[in-house]
Each structure stands twice: as C-alpha cells, then as structure tokens.
Amino acid sequence: MKLTHHELRKHYGLLLGIELPWQVEEVDLDLAGKGVGIALAWSPGAKAKCPVCGRAGSLYDLAPERTWRHLDTMQFETIIRARVPRVECPTDGVKTLAVPWAEPQGRFSRLFERFAIDVLLCARSLKGAAALMGLSWDEVDHIVRRAVKRGLSRRQFEGLRHLGIDEKNFMAGQSYISVLTDLEGSRVLEVVEERTQAAAEVLWETLLLEQRQKIEAVAVDMWEPFMRAIQAKAPQAEIVHDKFHVAGRLNEAVDKVRRAEHKELMGVGDETLKGTRQLWLFNPLNFSAEQAASFATLRDSGLKVARAWAAKELFSKLWTYRYEGAARRFFRQWYGWVSRSRLKPLVKVAKMLKQHLENILTYLRHPITNAVTEGLNSKIQTIKSNARGFRSFENYRNRILFFCGKLDLYPL
Numbered sequence: 001m002k003l004t005h006h007e008l009r010k011h012y013g014l015l016l017g018i019e020l021p022w023q024v025e026e027v028d029l030d031l032a033g034k035g036v037g038i039a040l041a042w043s044p045g046a047k048a049k050c051p052v053c054g055r056a057g058s059l060y061d062l063a064p065e066r067t068w069r070h071l072d073t074m075q076f077e078t079i080i081r082a083r084v085p086r087v088e089c090p091t092d093g094v095k096t097l098a099v100p101w102a103e104p105q106g107r108f109s110r111l112f113e114r115f116a117i118d119v120l121l122c123a124r125s126l127k128g129a130a131a132l133m134g135l136s137w138d139e140v141d142h143i144v145r146r147a148v149k150r151g152l153s154r155r156q157f158e159g160l161r162h163l164g165i166d167e168k169n170f171m172a173g174q175s176y177i178s179v180l181t182d183l184e185g186s187r188v189l190e191v192v193e194e195r196t197q198a199a200a201e202v203l204w205e206t207l208l209l210e211q212r213q214k215i216e217a218v219a220v221d222m223w224e225p226f227m228r229a230i231q232a233k234a235p236q237a238e239i240v241h242d243k244f245h246v247a248g249r250l251n252e253a254v255d256k257v258r259r260a261e262h263k264e265l266m267g268v269g270d271e272t273l274k275g276t277r278q279l280w281l282f283n284p285l286n287f288s289a290e291q292a293a294s295f296a297t298l299r300d301s302g303l304k305v306a307r308a309w310a311a312k313e314l315f316s317k318l319w320t321y322r323y324e325g326a327a328r329r330f331f332r333q334w335y336g337w338v339s340r341s342r343l344k345p346l347v348k349v350a351k352m353l354k355q356h357l358e359n360i361l362t363y364l365r366h367p368i369t370n371a372v373t374e375g376l377n378s379k380i381q382t383i384k385s386n387a388r389g390f391r392s393f394e395n396y397r398n399r400i401l402f403f404c405g406k407l408d409l410y411p412l
C-alpha cells in the first residue's frame with residue numbers, strides 16, 4: 001500500500017522535524033508487516049555546503065540509499081531511508097553531507113537513539129532492552145558504546161574533592177577490577193583491570209594533574225597498592241580508611257572466634273552456638289523479636305564470641321568522636337582491652353588498625369566512606385549477572401560507565 005498524499009507527507013515531515021531542502025518524498029505503510037517506511041529526498045537543485053569547510057560546493061552525486069531506524073509510529077516499526085548528497089569542494093574533495101535526523105555513522109535517528117538509551121537505563125539489561133525494541137544484541141551494544149563515548153567527551157570534573165578507590169570481583173575466580181568513584185557525585189569515573197598499584201595509577205590518570213591536586217581525601221580499604229598509588233599520584237590527598245571495610249574486617253574476626261569456639265563446644269556435645277552465625281553479624285537493630293530474645297541470652301553468656309562481638313560493637317564508637325585527641329585515647333583503651341582478651345583473630349585485626357590509625361583518624365576531618373561504591377556494587381552486580389558471556393573487559397567497562405557513570409549519554 002503506497003500513500004503519497006500530500007498531507008501525509010507533510011505530517012511526517014513535521015514529525016521528523018525535517019526542513020527544506022530535505023522533504024518527505026514517500027510514505028509506505030506495510031499493514032501486514034507492521035512497518036512504516038519514510039523516504040526522504042534532497043530537493044533537486046538545492047545548494048549544498050561542504051561539511052568540512054562550510055563553503056558552497058556543487059552537488060557531486062547522491063550516495064547509495066541508507067536506512068535509519070526511527071521511533072515507531074503507533075507501534076509500526078519505522079524506517080527512514082534516503083540517498084544523501086555528496087558535495088564536491090575545491091579544497092576538501094568529495095564529501096557526504098551530514099543529515100539532520102541522525103549522528104554521523106549512526107544506524108538510528110537521533111530521536112530513536114535517545115529513546116533506546118532511556119529503555120536501556122530502565123531495563124538494566126542489554127538483552128531485555130533489545131527484545132523490547134526489536135533490536136539485535138549488536139545494535140544495542142553499538143548504542144551503548146556510542147553513548148559512553150559521547151558521555152566521556154562531555155564529562156566535567158569541576159569541584160571534585162572526595163574520591164573512592166575500591167576493588168570488585170570480575171568474572172569467576174580471583175580476578176579483580178579497580179573502580180574510581182566520585183563520592184559526592186555518586187558516579188563511577190573509571191574502571192581498570194587488576195588491583196595493583198599500576199592499575200590504580202591508571203585510574204588516577206583519568207584526571208589531569210591540576211584536577212588531581214584538588215583532591216582532598218580518598219576513601220580506601222587498608223590495601224597497600226592503592227595507598228601507594230595515592231601517594232604517587234595525589235600526595236596531598238588524605239587517605240581515609242573506609243569504615244565499612246574496617247567493620248568488615250572486625251566482623252570476619254568475630255566469625256573466626258565463633259567458628260573455633262563452636263567446634264570446641266561441639267566436641268563436648270554443647271550446641272549453644274549452633275545456627276547463630278547471622279546473629280553475630282547482623283545489626284541488632286534489624287532483629288526480629290525472636291532473634292532479639294535469643295541474642296540477649298547469648299550476649300550475656302560470657303562466651304568468647306560474645307566478648308569478640310562486644311569489642312567489635314564498641315569500636316564503632318570511634319567514628320563518632322569530634323576531636324582527634326579523644327579518639328586517640330579511646331583507641332588506646334580499646335586496643336589495650338582487645339590485646340588482653342587473647343582472642344587471636346581480633347588481636348590480629350586490632351594490630352592492623354593500630355598500624356593504620358593515622359589514616360583511620362582522618363575520618364574525623366573527612367567523614368567519607370565508600371558506601372557510595374557499595375551502592376554501586378549492587379548495580380554493577382546486576383550488570384554482571386545480566387551479561388554472562390562478556391566478550392571482554394572493555395564491554396564490562398562500557399556497561400559500568402553507561403549505567404553508573406552519570407554521563408550525558410544522549411545525542412544532541
């Protein structure tokens with residue numbers, strides 16, 4: 001069925017925002033195939049400018065027909081097609097004109113690309129978005145790549161003061177990636193493979209020297225390679241050991257004490273600690289009434305794990321101090337108490353905390369944490385599980401930046 005009615009052509013011209021010398025030549029409606037084809041044509045005799053230098057050139061020829069997927073018309077897949085003029089310029093030679101409805105080399109109209117980016121951001125999975133829009137995986141991947149490239153080229157680093165560096169598991173096994181985060185902007189700035197000092201230095205090189213010099217503080221775990229990279233690339237920045245990592249280390253120690261003690265007790269047929277693992281790790285504020293009751297008994301039991309737990313809980317008071325002197329005094333007392341406890345896993349962590357104390361107390365001046373990164377973690381996790389069979393790290397990076405980079409992704 002062919003519609004060449006003047007009004008219909010005008011209507012599509014308005015919908016597309018097409019202006020002379022481009023005009024809608026023809027609109028094909030395929031009712032059975034649920035498709036709309038819009039043929040655009042360059043007005044014969046219209047003047048064309050060289051896309052490189054902007055001077056008037058002469059029409060050389062029309063390039064072979066190309067197609068662009070556009071926004072559906074009433075759920076009919078809509079395809080724009082056109083032969084784009086090539087202009088001959090005395091200086092630049094034969095050049096193809098840029099078209100107003102799409103980006104150079106784009107396979108989609110600008111409006112479609114905008115829509116696809118919105119669908120992707122909602123769907124959180126390339127496969128799901130591809131199915132929704134009737135695109136192939138390669139086509140959505142192409143949209144993601146282009147969007148990230150656009151976003152990175154427009155990115156601003158003004159006012160960047162607090163950063164986070166963190167590691168994440170990548171793929172199965174012992175492979176890691178390192179992530180640089182803008183803590184105030186809640187956005188991922190860069191992702192690299194490995195968690196070495198060299199990798200972390202590459203992260204820093206995302207920023208120019210004068211931008212690095214403005215960084216006041218960086219939240220990190222007590223991981224030496226990251227700390228050395230900070231000293232090498234932004235020596236003025238204060239290192240702030242992330243309090244959630246510290247809590248994580250203390251939790252691990254409590255769990256080790258519990259396991260050893262449970263084994264000991266079971267040896268004499270005592271099941272007191274059976275099934276209590278979660279109770280020692282959870283925040284008591286989130287307990288059910290039943291959990292709270294059984295935990296109250298355990299807590300006052302005088303068991304080793306109960307003492308380890310109390311030491312862990314007490315440590316969190318350190319983050320509430322306003323003055324360094326008072327915080328130091330508190331730490332000395334806490335450390336003395338733990339040292340005398342003879343709870344080996346806990347003593348080990350306490351020694352590590354003592355060794356890193358200066359970079360723990362920086363928290364009082366810069367109360368920053370990697371909680372932002374942890375929040376991004378679940379987002380990154382979703383990306384990972386939605387993308388089994390990642391072809392490469394580069395794909396993964398593109399996806400993290402697309403979903404977590406807060407980039408301006410849209411075509412103009």
Ligand SMILES: [Zn+2]
Nearest residue numbers: 050053089092
């Ligand atoms: Zn030219």
